[in-house]
Amino acid sequence: MRPKEFVYHRARDLDHALALLAEHGEEARPISGGQSLVPMMNLRLARPDHLVDVNDLGLDEIREEAGALHVGAMVRHERYLTDPLIRRHLPALLEAVHWIGHPTIRRNGTLGGSLCHADPTAELPAMAVLHGARIVLASTAGRREVAACDFFKGAYMTDVQPGEMLVSVIFPCPQGAHSGAFEELGERLGDFAMGSFGVVLEHEGGVIRRAATVCGGAKMTPIRLPEIEAALQGQTLAGLDAAALGDRVTGLIAPAGDFQVSAEYRRALIGELAGRALQRARDIALNAQP
């Protein structure tokens, strides 16, 4: 199929884009990589009257500031794979990006597009939740920041209001010595995940100071697991029983089944992935010990 008719606007800069989005409100959608929006338009699942092309806006910086990485909305997925700041500060994100689609998708898709599309098992939304990121939205009325955990409202639903666009995401960097890991399973290489699990461990002297976890596929948005994070905190790396914690994850979640997998399978799968991710994060941390 092919899309319905629409008016195409190519924004010259951010102010121009925001003016166009304000003018056309609910009828307008930004287009960045087009890797999710155009399939939806071709299938007529999305029918915007106005497209505001934001590809000339820049917004493609990755910058370190005050203990956080500020990542521009137009940063394409493949950039992370070679970026030294990402490698140093967000190793779990680096692992997760390998799982996004295929090389051509990673070359063209953007951070802003992925977060605003909000597929329930997409990797970058999970990374935003894992790292407690703040999402920066702009409109002609000004800017506001939304915590990642409040940004995702449901499958394909976010807090972005008509007239607004995502301009950057602020990822607080893990502090001190840290390790991260991410695991997922999809039907084929590059497919959306049936389930996923990510973890960051901050540690000192062989003891976990603070842990963050994220679970993809357990709900319609990525979720943190505070019980697991509390259990990890204060644990020694050497004494961490990853498989047992994976089993505990299984008890904490109640995912839905779909055309691919049953609810039971997905629950067991996410527990297994949690065990593997925790084990690897632990091993990476132990190997880095002096």
Added chain:
Amino acid sequence: MTRITLTVNGRKHVVEAEPRRLLADVLREDCGLTGVHIGCAHGACGCCTVHVDGSPRLSCLTFAVQMDGRAIRTVEDLGGTEATHPLQQAFRRNHALQCGYCTPGFLMALLPFVEAQVSAGQMPDDDEIREAMSGNICRCTGYQGIVEAVRETIGDALAAKTEAAQ
């Protein structure tokens, strides 16, 4: 209707296009480049892969109006109607195509990968080759022939490089 200028395979095309028309359709219908195949029109099969300013992109996920002023390269530019490009010849030798519907997409997705490996002077392992072509679906070959064609092309180019250096 919007008037756009595309440089396609080195030739300038001025096209009047409705914004909703896909780059894939404009290349096929207005430029006559039917080597651009459309398998799914939603990003899942890779058949429609072309290069935009040298970089692979799915022409079914691109509106032609977005490409005003850009340089597009399609499979027709690779080795012409005789398919003389070394990668195309290796596809032929290794049974990397049967019906050939997917082939233009595989070639355009794999070419930058092959060139990058050759210029880095390295032979990728099979997993890396399969990753590079993971966005392309082939319903005929079972993929092994394609992997072998890629390996052979890179091997030949690396051997030629070594010979030239001696």
